[in-house]
Amino acid sequence: MDTSERDATRPSEQEAHRLDQADPGHRHLFHVPPADGGRYPQAAYLAGNSLGLQPRATRAELLADLDAWGRLGVEGHLEADRPWLPYHELLTGPVARLVGARPAEAVVMNSLTVNLHLLMVGFYRPAGRRTRIVIEDGAFPSDSYAVRSQARLHGLDPDATVVRLRPRDGEDTLRTADVLGFLAAEGDTVALVLLGGVNYLTGELMDIPAITAAGRAAGAVVGWDLAHAAGNVPLALHDWDVDFAAWCSYKYLNSGPGALAGVFVHERHLGRADLIRLEGWWSTEAATRFEMTPVSRPPATAEAWQVSNPPIFAMGPVRTSLELFDSVGMPALRERSVRLTGYLERLLDEVTAGRPLRVVTPREPERRGCQLSVRIGGGSAGELTKRLRHEHGVIADAREPDVVRFAPVPLYSTYHDCWRVADALAVTVESQP
Ligand SMILES: Cc1ncc(COP(=O)(O)O)c(C=O)c1O
Known part of the structure; x- marks a missing residue:
């Protein structure tokens, strides 16, 4: 393809601007980093699946909490505008609504x-034949390390205990039917299923209700790592009967690097005396916490899984962000997400046609969140993202050796960001040695 033909097939920048006018999102509520290169002042930030952008409201809210400490010292526990002792309760309603939980969960x-x-201590209890833990082969390494160490905690061989479900040969993503097939055939050996709700590498959204139902029908406990799902796709954890789930808040929840995380425990497990939890003074009911008794009285809520008193200055950014999700609402965000990702997909298809690059994320919107992953078919993903950043001001995320992830985040990404990605990618791969 010569340059003029290439230009003729380039998507139109005007179209992107028109779409942004019609479907503007909430970018004005966020700090967008400046571009490191290229011809636009702001970065096209497509790495919210790695670290979300800072809401403009966060700084003032955080400073207000900090000021309360300065003014009140220890009395802030009870007398701060947002008293620290029950501070975490401010987050419970919004986080429960976000993941489809009851507040107690x-x-x-x-x-x-x-x-x-902390959750697996109680929910992974290997016994008899039922010892295995099922994860996806493409699980985020932290989950793999975690379940392998849990197997060792019980004196089991991690290699024999952890089952890694793989996509079929020549395929990039896991078929739900294959997960269900495995659980039907071998579920009686499975103690725990722990999958990523949205896979970090491929962006595949698993069928959480179907897999949860199949795992539970097979007699296993079913937990979900929702790092890439919370704030990205609508969730109904209570109605889906999920046993437990955990997620971070630094990606789609825009609460800052290493932000405090979230936990869901289904109502049927709350208050269970037989379920092991590791305890500390925040595991006991708040009303009698300062009676300083030697034996805890855990509440029949997910708060019983707390161990220590929470870091208030880390809770502030999560609270600010959750309030934003609450006011915009996941249904509206999901609708914009489907439009934005569909647009990026169309542009990427145009760029990748006739080239070794291909989108590996499922094509059906109901099988993905906002992230699209591109396998670049040669060369280094890290080198490519460096060029995108320094030559075009496009911030994307590389997973070596060959995957580049682009996440147009419905709260703050624009159609023009998507256009810049496609344009930069076209120019970059064309000029690659
Ligand atoms: C799917 C998934 N699980 C687990 C982690 C690890 O999270 P943390 O370091 O917050 O424990 C990440 C980090 O990106 C992740 O993407």
Whole structure:
């Protein structure tokens, strides 16, 4: 293809601007980093699946909490405008609505992998033939390390205990039917199913209700890592009968690097005396916490999984962000997400046609969130994203050796960002050695 033919097939920038006028999103509520290269002042930020952007409201809210400490010292526990003792309760309603939980079923605490461990202490109880843990072969490594160490905690061989479900040969994503088939055939050996709701690499959204139902019917406990799902796709964890779930807040929940994470425990497990939890003073009911008794009295809520008193200054950004999700609403965000990702998909298809690059994320909107992953078919993903950033101001995310992930986030990404991705990719791959 010569350059003039290439230009003729390039998508129109005017079209992107028109779409942005018609479907503007909420970009004005966020800080968008400046571009590191290219001809636009702001970056086209497509890495919200890695680290979400900072809401403009976060700074003032955080400073207000900090000021309360300065003014009140220890009295802030009870006298701050947002008293610290019950601070975490401010997050419970919005986070529960976000993931489709009842308020008693959700709590914000710790970080994601720590929470997975705290949950697995009770929910992974290998016994008899039922010892295995099912994850996806393409699970985020932290989950793989976590379940392998849980197997060792029980004196089991991780290689024999952890089952890694793979896509079929020549395919990029896991078929739900294959997961269900495995559970039907071998479910009686499975103690725990722990899958990613949206796969971090391919962007595939699993059929959470179907897999949960099949795992539970097989007698296993079913938990979900929702790092790439929370704030990205609508969730109904209570209605889907999920046993437990955990997610982080630094990606789609825009709460800052290493932000506090969230946990869901289904109502049927709340208050269960037989379920092991690791405890600390925040595991006991709030009303009697300061009676300083030697034996805890855990509430029949997910708060019983808390161990320590929470870091208030880390809770502030999560609270601010959750309030934003609450006011915009996941249904509206999902609708914009489907439009925005569909647009990017069309542009990427135009760019990748006739080239070794291809989109590996499922094509059906109901099988994905906002992320599209492109396998670049040669060369280094890291080198490509460096060029996108420094030559075009496009911030995307590389997973070596050959996957580049683009996530148009419905809260703040624009159609013009998507257009810039496609345009930059076309120019970059054309000029690759
Ligand atoms: C799917 C998934 N699980 C787990 C983690 C690890 O999270 P953390 O370091 O917050 O425990 C990540 C991090 O990106 C992730 O994407």
